[in-house]
Amino acid sequence: MKVFPRYREVWLLAAIVVLIGLISMRFPGFAAFGNLRQLFNDTSILMILALGQMVVILTRSIDLSMASNLCFTGMVVAMLNAAHPAIPIPLLIVIALLVGLVLGAINGFLVWRLNIPSIVVTLGTLTIYRGATFVISGGAWVNADQMSPDFIGLQRAAFLGIPVLSWIAILVIALFFLLMTRTALGRSIYAIGVNPTASVYAGIDVGRTKFIVFCISGMAAGLCGYLWISRYVIASVEVANGYELNIIAACVIGGISIAGGIGSVGGAVLGALFLGIISNALPVINISPFWQMAISGSAIILAVVLNARGERRQGRIILKKAEAA
Amino acid sequence: MTDTPAPRYIPDRLDKPLNAAIFSWEALLVAVAVAIFAVNSFASPYFLDVWSLSDLTFNFTEKALIALAMALLIISGEIDLSVAAIIALASTMMGMAMQAGAGTPVLVAIGILVGLGCGAFNGLLVTRLGLPSIVVTIGTMSLFRGIAFIVLGDQAYKGYPSSFAFFGQGYVWWVVSFELTLFLVAAVIYWFLLHRTSFGRRVFAIGNNPVAAQFSGVRVGRIKFILFCLTGLMAGIASVLITSRLGSTRPSIAQGYELEVITMVVLGGVSILGGAGSIVGVVLAAFIMGLVTFGLGLLNVPGIVMSIFIGLLLIIVIALPIVWRRVRRERLT
Amino acid sequence: MLVDPHPAHFVRDPPHKGEGKAAPRLTLSGISKSFPGVRALHDVSLSLYPGQVTALIGENGAGKSTLVKIMTGIYQPDAGTISIDGQAVTLPSAHAAFGHGITAIHQETVLFDDLTVAENILLGHAPRSRFGTIDWRTMRKNAREVLNTMGAGHIDADARLKDLGIANKHLVAVARAMSIDAQIVIMDEPTAALSLKEIEELFLLVEFLKSEGKAILFISHKFDEIYRIADRYTVFRDGEMVGEGLIRDAGQSQIVRMMVGRAVDHIFPQRKAEIGAPVLAVSGLSHPTEFDDIGFELHRGEILGFYGLVGAGRSEVMQAISGITRTSSGTITLEGKAIVPKSAADSIDAGIVYVPEERGKQGVVIGLPIFQNISLPSLKRTSKSGVLRLAEEFALARSYTERLDLRASSLSQDVGTLSGGNQQKIVIAKWLATTPKVIILDEPTKGIDIGSKAAVHGFMAELVAQGLSVIMVSSELPEILGMSDRVVVMREGRIASVYDNKRLDAETLVKTAAGIAA
């Protein structure tokens, strides 16, 4: 399996390098190593979410509920931490993964067993999960003050000069890479996206695989629930509101085809990085914040146009003459 | 050939139309609507009041107007996530015109034309460049609203002419608001367009199989383009209404409407995969959503808890026929 | 041979000496399957024997593919038992069927365009490394081995499937079936998309499989193939089994009578050749990659056959004439007027219709009822200033479906629930209903049973008698020879030769198409 099919990711990488170059022209410190390291750290959460979304999109589905799942799970761990500061953080992370898994599994179950299109299911759970956050918290916020120092500190601790948050992202990227290139599940995910009917005939349980991808995206969202809350040190119902579209945008910019079957781990990571750079750089280079939205919108459109160019199928060549030319 | 038998007779339909209607999606929605209406009347003494019921309609008419066009677009297999952003941009442009001294007719024209233009832009990207609409409109959603932010920044436009207020605040007759009237008229037009014209039939064909439709002489690109324009147009009209109702414009206007519009369409029984759906369903779904939010509002239930009900309603109403069919099949065998 | 009106009491022929001795490898008995409103199979039984090919024969919609899907775990039967080597088994999924050594080449090509050949062959049963991860190296090696044993070593295991030609794709489908150590191999109309050369290769493979002692189920509507390859036969009619036995004991007319319930002599219709003035003239038509310098004339009342190997570019040329694909140069003249169709809609308006070859993708709109499918290209006629008139749509649909002997429970039935052949009838009805001047039929009888084939051919004869002109693209030699007035042979995107059908023989055509003619 080629790691860089059609070298889409290489182009994206080049675009990112050019972008960083352009920003550095206006703000010289931008390309400094320390800043790039921080950029990666700032984008880590989006990367993890984009990877979770990627496996779902690859199977021709979509998970609109990730941001709400993140919000709910974040609230659960924040409230747990506030009420029982003694619970060790690793255990809280496991709880976050499990809560996320359960919410993802609910999506997956509805898609699998009732055969409801994923966009409908997750449009419903998008509002339900966020509403549930309101119900469990009574609308109250969990503030920095109520969180234990470990809860906040873990992702900020540095290991080999790099924050733990970045390490978590690196680990997640590696896991996804293994999943997509080295496991039968990864192959099934691609196969379902390429041709669902053929997948049934090939003995792949399409429904169950979709269930699993929603569990994966749920776990990614759950993990990010903890990471997000401990990063921004406030848990409220409004956490990550509307972020689902950023996640999907990252995937799209990363060349993951919304029609399924096409996309790679590298693409998702770079797509997230690209969006991260834009939102990070605009304040830095003094572009009015009011321009930010229009700029990222244009970037998304541009990315789709370019990706579509790359994907455009070449006609079968029947003529010998044309083949030779 | 020997002993050729007489051709087999194939009936037009098996189900009687009445039978089909009773077991249809619309019937299910009517039942749900009646149930919610009944529950509301019991739960709150304030519900059964003509003015309450009239105010209720303001909660959904603007979104429902867009949902009518969105239903056609989704049936054709496309989607437009940028409608709320189109509202913002159209409203901003109306505000600019208002500051330049434009009168009410010009303002209305500008709102509608900007909506149409945005829809055409989406349509061009999707049909000319062959891009997936869900992605294109995620992009234009940021772009359109982004332009509104660039123009307005932290400012607001206010001071629309008093005659402009009629569209979002006026009443045509007694408690019947202009918005509701416009919605009902539009619903009839869209019903006719989708279910009674060859244009509507082609929309269904495209949604089910765009390639075969193209081979059958359906101008797929053109029809999709028209549908995007219609959706933009309805967003433009909605923008006039909402700007008039709020009497002012901010770039954050109508934030998050797109998902509510799509929820309405899907709840109305339109297949998100394209190819199936009805306008009657969408209209019923609009009323159901209005009834639920208003009913819960009367009980002072927070909006976010209402959204749980809407989310559950969406999933349950879609799941119900599936589960029911499955149970019935299991009972048969 | 016995044709029993009550298949429940069906008595099997005593087994013939020698052949029946081996115990059946697979036995299906009392299988029933219904879809909403359709009884696809009712109490059917079937046995497959090791080292023998059993042909499953039946009209369109008789339930053949449904049975295949039951045998491969894709559908669950409503009733009945399946046993392998005497052991009763259940097949809840395609995976379970693999486990029992059942593999199939399905009627629709079911492969993965964006995956590699190796992945296509081994997906679902890929070799694993010690850590449970996919062992890519072994996977490629295994794939290559399978291809080599099939004599298809020229296919690169690392190539992406979409870069392969259609014939090679088909070989990959076969290789996929072979890669499972299967004892039972099912082929559902495997030759429908192949040309003669590939069909020959396929038959060699079948012989090889027979020699390996595999039990083979072979489904086809082409009797020459059945007589060539099968040892036994089973006939279905309307979802019931109506006969079985050894193929060498049964004549074609006997089998046809079983399958249709009456005798059908498929003789191509006699036509009075009243060929008139040129209607359509094409000249210098070129496309950057698909075809070059295509030029021909079509006359009033003429059937012009287009022959060639699969992938010769015939469909592309026809799609260009009907406005679906763009051309780089060339002119199309209809009744003396130059036309430049930019879309199928334009060409239908002008009076040229194209009946496409890929039924599922280009032909029918699954999800719409039969009558709406048929009226789709004729909406201008069945509506009045844009407003639909249902009664006219039903009338239009009725008149065409009855003539093509469609099997459907009502005209409001979704076409997706029809069998492959019945869908093909919808496809033909739908474009005939536009009452064109020129009609282009691309593989019009692909996958159609013998009775309906005769109906389609009769229909074509009627059309030209009414003064229409027909272009018929076909890869079936008998059809080309039996129906055409003249034959255009295409090879690699160019016209190789044009023949008058007076003294034309099959050999000339095949040689021209393959490029070995003098």
Added chain:
Amino acid sequence: ENVKIALVVKSLGNGFFDAANKGAEEAAKELGGVDIIYTGPTKATAEAQIEVINSLIAQKVDAIAISANDADALVPALKKAMDRGITVISWDSGVAPEGRQLHLNPSDTNLIGETIIKLAADYLPEGGDVAILSASSTATNQNAWIDAAKKVLPEKFPKINLVATVYGDDDSAKSTDEAKGLLKSYPNLKAIIAPTTVGVVAAAQVVTDQGLIGKVNVTGLALPSEFKKFIDNGASQAVALWNPIDLGYSAVYLAHDLAVKKEEAKPGATLSIGRVGKVTLDDTNSAAMAPPFKFDKSNIEEFSKIY
């Protein structure tokens, strides 16, 4: 029959408004015969608030006391309420005069503007660069305060140099990005002023994370309970706020008196608000409750327990 007063807030779940509700309940108890409906949208948008107002009109409440998400967009809906005989006042974040009978400012706009600058200037004797991190660009009150602050800068704080105003939309993630951007673009930044409770927490967390405690002072308007941590760790020297409990109390008190026709709102009138004292209406029928209250190391502990 009890007097029904709706306390409508910008969004539910905000600690500031929950505290205001405490005050509202206190006033209700004190006045007697008053039912409080504490409500508001979950998303801080004008459209959502209008839906809430519509349902309150249908419930025939006697008075609506609202903290508005948009000064202008709510006017038609609130006018409708007044037409149906409902008393409407705004508090905290105001509504344009034609949409309410009176407006109760938590404090004087000019005073707040001056206070937020002063909070920064007090700890910058030599002066230096400061930046403002605001809530959403459409927030009425923040914009008014920032304008007031800009006005007093040249005369009263000549050494303070305001380099930028950015918007975090009251969204913690966006506020964090913006705060980081400020620190990156202005390496000499001495203080970040965030006149919003969400923004101030985000900015203080960024300063803490980047090890800039002592170099950059975060200040602005903050709830003591949410912000205590950052006073404690030194990311901030002091912040200010008015007392939301008093604000809720006063709003309900005023709404009640107007609804039962005990008082009338007209320019120049002096209205009494129970334990809080008296306010005088200016010519737009607005009144200011009290000057902002400063929290620093000396008193944060005590107040963080209250709100």
